[in-house]
Structure formats: structure tokens, C-alpha cells
Amino acid sequence: MTRLFPVIRLLAIGFVALGLSAPANAQSPGPLRIEITEGVIEPMPVAVPDFIAETPAAARFARDIAEVVRNDLVGSGLFRAIPSNAFIGQISSFNSPVQYSDWKTINAQALVTGSVSVASDGKLVVKFRLFDVFSEAPLGQGLQFAATQSSWRRMGHKVADAVYSRITGESGYFDSRVVFVSESGPKNARVKRLSIMDYDGANVQYLTDGSAIVLAPRFSPNGDRVLYTSYATGFPQVYVLDVGRVTQTALGAGENEMTFAPRFGPDGRTVVYSSSTGGNTDIFRRPVGGGTPVRLTNTPAIETAPSFSPDGNRIVFESDRSGTQQLYIMSANGGSAQRISRGEGRYGTPVWSPRGDLIAFTKQNQGRFHIGVMRVDGTEERLLTSSFLDEGPSWSPNGRVIMFTRETAGASGEASLYSVDISGRNLRRVPTPGGGSDPAWSPLLP
Amino acid sequence: MQTGLYISSVGHGALIIAAMIGGIFSTPESPPPDVTEVTLITAAELDAFAAIKPDVLTDVTPLSPTPPPVLLDLPEPDLPEPPPELAVLDAPEIPDAVPMPPPPPPSPAPRIAPTPAPAPPEDTRPADVPQEATRPNPEAESVTPEDPKEAEAPEEAATEIVPEGPKLAPTTSARPVSRPTRARPDPEETPDPLSTAINQAVEEATRPAPQPVGPPLTRGEEDALRVSVQRCWNVGSLSSEATRTVVVVAVEMGRDAKPIQSSIRLVGSEGGSDAAVNQAFEAARRAIIRCGLQGYGLPEEKYAHWQEIEMTFNPERMRIR
Numbered sequence: 001m002t003r004l005f006p007v008i009r010l011l012a013i014g015f016v017a018l019g020l021s022a023p024a025n026a027q028s029p030g031p032l033r034i035e036i037t038e039g040v041i042e043p044m045p046v047a048v049p050d051f052i053a054e055t056p057a058a059a060r061f062a063r064d065i066a067e068v069v070r071n072d073l074v075g076s077g078l079f080r081a082i083p084s085n086a087f088i089g090q091i092s093s094f095n096s097p098v099q100y101s102d103w104k105t106i107n108a109q110a111l112v113t114g115s116v117s118v119a120s121d122g123k124l125v126v127k128f129r130l131f132d133v134f135s136e137a138p139l140g141q142g143l144q145f146a147a148t149q150s151s152w153r154r155m156g157h158k159v160a161d162a163v164y165s166r167i168t169g170e171s172g173y174f175d176s177r178v179v180f181v182s183e184s185g186p187k188n189a190r191v192k193r194l195s196i197m198d199y200d201g202a203n204v205q206y207l208t209d210g211s212a213i214v215l216a217p218r219f220s221p222n223g224d225r226v227l228y229t230s231y232a233t234g235f236p237q238v239y240v241l242d243v244g245r246v247t248q249t250a251l252g253a254g255e256n257e258m259t260f261a262p263r264f265g266p267d268g269r270t271v272v273y274s275s276s277t278g279g280n281t282d283i284f285r286r287p288v289g290g291g292t293p294v295r296l297t298n299t300p301a302i303e304t305a306p307s308f309s310p311d312g313n314r315i316v317f318e319s320d321r322s323g324t325q326q327l328y329i330m331s332a333n334g335g336s337a338q339r340i341s342r343g344e345g346r347y348g349t350p351v352w353s354p355r356g357d358l359i360a361f362t363k364q365n366q367g368r369f370h371i372g373v374m375r376v377d378g379t380e381e382r383l384l385t386s387s388f389l390d391e392g393p394s395w396s397p398n399g400r401v402i403m404f405t406r407e408t409a410g411a412s413g414e415a416s417l418y419s420v421d422i423s424g425r426n427l428r429r430v431p432t433p434g435g436g437s438d439p440a441w442s443p444l445l446p
Numbered sequence: 447m448q449t450g451l452y453i454s455s456v457g458h459g460a461l462i463i464a465a466m467i468g469g470i471f472s473t474p475e476s477p478p479p480d481v482t483e484v485t486l487i488t489a490a491e492l493d494a495f496a497a498i499k500p501d502v503l504t505d506v507t508p509l510s511p512t513p514p515p516v517l518l519d520l521p522e523p524d525l526p527e528p529p530p531e532l533a534v535l536d537a538p539e540i541p542d543a544v545p546m547p548p549p550p551p552p553s554p555a556p557r558i559a560p561t562p563a564p565a566p567p568e569d570t571r572p573a574d575v576p577q578e579a580t581r582p583n584p585e586a587e588s589v590t591p592e593d594p595k596e597a598e599a600p601e602e603a604a605t606e607i608v609p610e611g612p613k614l615a616p617t618t619s620a621r622p623v624s625r626p627t628r629a630r631p632d633p634e635e636t637p638d639p640l641s642t643a644i645n646q647a648v649e650e651a652t653r654p655a656p657q658p659v660g661p662p663l664t665r666g667e668e669d670a671l672r673v674s675v676q677r678c679w680n681v682g683s684l685s686s687e688a689t690r691t692v693v694v695v696a697v698e699m700g701r702d703a704k705p706i707q708s709s710i711r712l713v714g715s716e717g718g719s720d721a722a723v724n725q726a727f728e729a730a731r732r733a734i735i736r737c738g739l740q741g742y743g744l745p746e747e748k749y750a751h752w753q754e755i756e757m758t759f760n761p762e763r764m765r766i767r
Binding site for chain 1: 545662663668671672675676677678679680681682683684685686687688696707721722724725728730731732733735736739750751752754755756757758759760761762763764
């Protein structure tokens, strides 16, 4: 009998559990849990009506600034501008409340409203607000900018940067500039001039007169200076150009020394470059203002195209020390280097991402050129483009877009600037007057 | 017998007439042949054509392989005006953005009157039907003499509060007996599993249930919901960091299977900074709202099962690495 007692107890527990808890569970099922793992990747529909002109003199700016905002957002590949003829609601006043239902109907997920006025001192005042249509709420605070009328495009870029940043969570890149080599004339007598323009190809200005071949310009970290290589003396030599004053000075080189492929360090005071003497090319570092060069590599191989990591502690460069052109990383003070490129083909012109997580490069394999990215340790290599000749990648300030040179084949082939998202999508030609090569993206303008 | 002969004769006759008139046995008309219009020319004109030489290059002159280089007078380079054009980089012209006040909320329903009605005078209550103020009736002025009453003494009062009821409560009471000390259970002793299980089961069973519950959602119904949300989950505009962030979003649903917007909340996340979590949550919220505008088409009889939904948005398979 005592043996049966535990059995009876267990049966009783089971009976109670089954008899009482079952209906209880049925009546409080708890939240339904599902997992979403597949989404869509498509441009977000955004409505950017023409801004409201609060003064008669601002009418042109109101229309044009809104157009700049639309072009910036659409050009990023992440947004799709809803055409104005699809609008149901109209923005008649900047401060009037938004009728969200009008914008939901046309599937606008974000709405940008703005106004432009000309102040008594002649300055342009631009206000804007961003709304999350489906949440029926403003997305962040409204902002107001004031600047001279000649800076109206920059104000459009500023608005677009703010919209981009609030929606994507990343900083923008629209209010930035690109320095590049403008090419004109026949291929065998091409005139190359150092040029600067807005990131979207507007406001091109020439910094050199084309009397000497110029190559590979690179912005300083704050965008006030440009390093480049010039053949003004017959030898390639590195120069520093002050963008504000348009004055240039040679970095300084020894007799019969060729210097090229320069790049600023993150502090803006150091420059790394390649130096070639006696048929050997190595990498050196020196202060921009002058000083003794420090040798960072010392091998019989050709080592060039150095690029600092954002923290300034490491340098990625290309070298053919293994027999073919590959990518290596070494300390900013030189020393042993670790090869990071392991795929087929030849790798060159590495550039460290401003975020520090990726390295962009040019790859030549099986007769094709590619722009690609890889992790700093060489893993997860992805080729973003493929053509007859793609080379010279340059990162956008936010590390999301790469601009590079694409040259077409044939005697009439011409170099042009292109940009591509690091996902490999949104390949676009950057408009330039005539040909263009060697782009270098500036940081975001202040 | 002759009837058949007549019928046969008439039938055959009709057939022969139809064949002759209707053309049953005639061949269909062939399509008209292609016709090319030609122009007749004379022999003299033909001789004139033959006299024209064919356009063939017979005298080929080799071109010089490379033209000598010609130095052109290039125009003056379009150098920027140093200070005004490029001073933008030196001196920022756009100062820090000034935050603006939030936009006004949507206006309430329009007022009927353009100006507010004057406040009513004090102690005046609005009435459905206006009434004129009462006026004193002069006829009621006459005073009706009251009946004479006897003199009455004032109500009896006391100098202290005395309860009017009968004095039932005792003036004193004994102290309550102190609680008997219980024997403390031995910490080594385990609770009785039977009684514990019974207590728990009874407690759960007696918990009030919100509403009756139907059968749970089928796998197909859950998949349909998942696909509906996926169609609106756009990760294309998310930052790289946000695409490495998993967020769990809770939402309460109305009986019409539409999400209650105000109930959408973040209940958990994994990976990513606060900003990335916020971006991922916003994208998830947009997906839930957008695709739920027309309702998710869930079976109403199973409402208790989908009244609350927790959705885990995991972009691992979508992210840009």
C-alpha cells in the first residue's frame, strides 16, 4: 500500500494539471510570435513638393532648391521622388498642418516641406521639415539655414543630407566636393587640368591651367588642401595646393627623385607617398610642411598607393613583392606587412573606408577591371563593377558610395567618372564637361 | 411509289440548278498576282544610263599616318576667383542649423461661429426654450394672515455630544489574544508537490479569461501574415549597421485585423547601437503600418490568438555585408 501511494500522487498531479490547466492555456494564448527574415530592397517613395517662396525674390530659389533635394535623394539610389502631378494635397503654407491621408494615398512614406525667403540683408533663409507619413509624425526637428544667395545649391544639399541622415541613420554626403583631373583634347595629346566641382558635377572650376600633366589629386581631411602629382618639371613630383587661395607648392624631393601617389594622414599634417630613385619604388612618410622623410618600406619591389586607416595607425598599400600586384597592410611606422588580397588577378589602388571597416580597390582579372571592396582582413571580397577599365576608387564622406574612373576602349575611348553604392547597386555616371579621371571625394563641407 | 420518284426528281433538279447558278463546283478565285509597275524607256535613255560611271573610288591616296602635332593657343584657363568662389571651403558660409519649433498640430473641427459667443451672466442657466423673467404680481401683494399658533419652546440641547441610540457597546473590552506561535517549517523540508500543483492549477484556472478562444492560427494563416509584412519591410534605405540589428516589435491588433498604431512598441533588440536600433525599429513600424492599412485578413474567430503579435525583424539574410 505504501508503494502505491507515490503512484497515486503522480496520477493526481497529472489529473489536476490536465483537467485544470488545459482550459486556462486555451483562454490566454499570449502574443502571436512570428519572425520576418525576408524584406524588400527598393527606393523609398518620398514627396518633395516645391518649397514655399515666402518673399517674391525667393521664388526661383524655392523651386530650384527643392529640385536639388530631389536629385540628391534620388541619386543616392535609396529614394524615389513621387512626381508632383501625382500629389493630392498641396503645401500652401510652411506652417500649415499636414494632411497625412493625402500623402498616404499616393504611398509617400516621407514628406519634405520647406520654405525660402530672402532676408533684409540679402541672405537666403531656408526652412524645412521632414514627416514620417505613415506614423503621422514629424521626423526630427525642423531646421533653418541661412547663407548667401550664391550658396543656394549648398543649402539644397544641406537639406538633403539632413533628410538622408534621419531616414537612413547614416550621415549624408551631398554637401561635398570632388577634385578630379579634367581631360580634353585627343587621346595622344590630352590636356589634363586639376578641377573641382560639387559632388553631383555642378560648379566645375579649374585649379591648374593644363600646361603640365597632373595626376591623382587627394583632399586633406578638412578639404582645405589638395595633394597631387604634377609633371611640371618633367619628373613626377608631389605638390600641395591651397584650395582657398589656389596656390601650389612642391612637397620637396631629392635630385632625380620621383614622388607620386600622395595621400594625407588623418591628422592633415602628415603625408605618405611613393618615392622612386634608382629604379626602386618605396613608401615614405613626411610632414606636409617639410621635414625629413621616413622610409616605411624597403624592398626591391614596387610599393605604392599608400592609404591611412581612419585612426592613422595602419597603412594599406599595393606591392608586387610576391610576384604579382597585391594588397598589404603595415603599421603606420612601417615594418612587416601582411598580405590581405588572396583572390585571383592583380590588386591595386587600395583606399581605406572612412568607417574603417572596408578597403576599396581596383582589381584586374582575365582582361577585365573591377572596383571592389573587402574587409580589412581580406575577407568578404565583393566586386562592384566590371568593365574594360575601371580604376581609382574614392570613398564618399559617409563610406557608402565609391566614385571611380571608367575608360572606354578604342582610340576614341574617353575617361569618365562613375559612382556606385557599396552594395553594387546604383551605378551612375557623374556628369563632367569633357572627360574626367582620378576623382577624390572631399569631406562634408562645414 | 410515285411520290418518291417525284421527290427524287425535284431534289436532283434543284441540285443541278444550284450547281449551275451558284458555282458550287467552280474553283475558288486565286489571289491577284503581284503587279509591279514599270516604265518603258527608250533605247536612247538606256544608253544614257550606261554612260554614268559607277561611284567607285579608283584613285586612293594614302593618308599620312599621324598628323604632326599642332600647338594650339589654349584659352586662358577658367581659374576660379580665389576668394569668392572657393572661399566657401575656407570660411563656412552656412552656420549651424537653427532648430525650429515643432509644427502646429492639425487644427480641430472648424468653428460654426467666427467669434465666440459672449459668456452668459452668472447664475443663469441656458434653457432649451427661452423664458422671460418673472415679474411680481401686484395682486399677490396682499398678505394672507396666518392662523395664530401657540408659543413653542426651543429644542432641548445638551452641553456634550450624547449618542441618541441605546448604549449597547461595552465601555471596556479585553485585549485580543496574541497570535499563537506557529511551528516554523524545517528549511530542509520540500513543499508538497501535490498541493503546490493543485494550487497553481487552481490559480490559473480561476484567472479571469478575456474572451473565448477559437483554434490557433494555421501555419498557412501565419505564413500569410508574415508575407504581408515582408512585402512592406524595406531595408534598402537602412544603414549598414541597422541591417545588422534584430528588433522585436510588439503590436496590438484591432478586430478588423488592422494594427493599432499607438500600440507599436519596441520590446527587444540585438546588435547595433541605439541609433541603429531606432532606424531598424522605424523601418519595422513602417512595414507594419503600411501593409496593415487594409487589414491583414486574419480570421476574426481566432482574434484572441492574434490580438497581440510580436514580430522579430531579422535582416541577416537581407543585409549588405
